[in-house]
Amino acid sequence: MRAYSAADATSPRKEVTIRRHPPAPMDVVLYVPYCGVCHKDVHQVRDEWNDMQPTKYRSARGHKMVDRVAAVGNHRSSTHATVFRV
Numbered sequence: 001m002r003a004y005s006a007a008d009a010t011s012p013r014k015e016v017t018i019r020r021h022p023p024a025p026m027d028v029v030l031y032v033p034y035c036g037v038c039h040k041d042v043h044q045v046r047d048e049w050n051d052m053q054p055t056k057y058r059s060a061r062g063h064k065m066v067d068r069v070a071a072v073g074n075h076r077s078s079t080h081a082t083v084f085r086v
Helices: 039-045
Strands: 003-004 014-017 028-034 064-072
Touching: none
Parallel strands: none
Antiparallel strands: 003 014, 028 064
């Protein structure tokens, strides 16, 4: 999976590849072709909320996604295996 990651609060974001493990029995794997970053993500990467929620680095932020179910663990029902947008 490709992502943009920060090594610390002041470093520039750079593209990285994150390895994913095979789905565990209860997992649902999402295919995410697009992901946006909002201002909350910027605050989190800059560690501006350290007193409430310290950032753990390397940090790859983003939570506004267009996605669909790509795979499921073997303990999920066949309903979860249907490809649909989430």
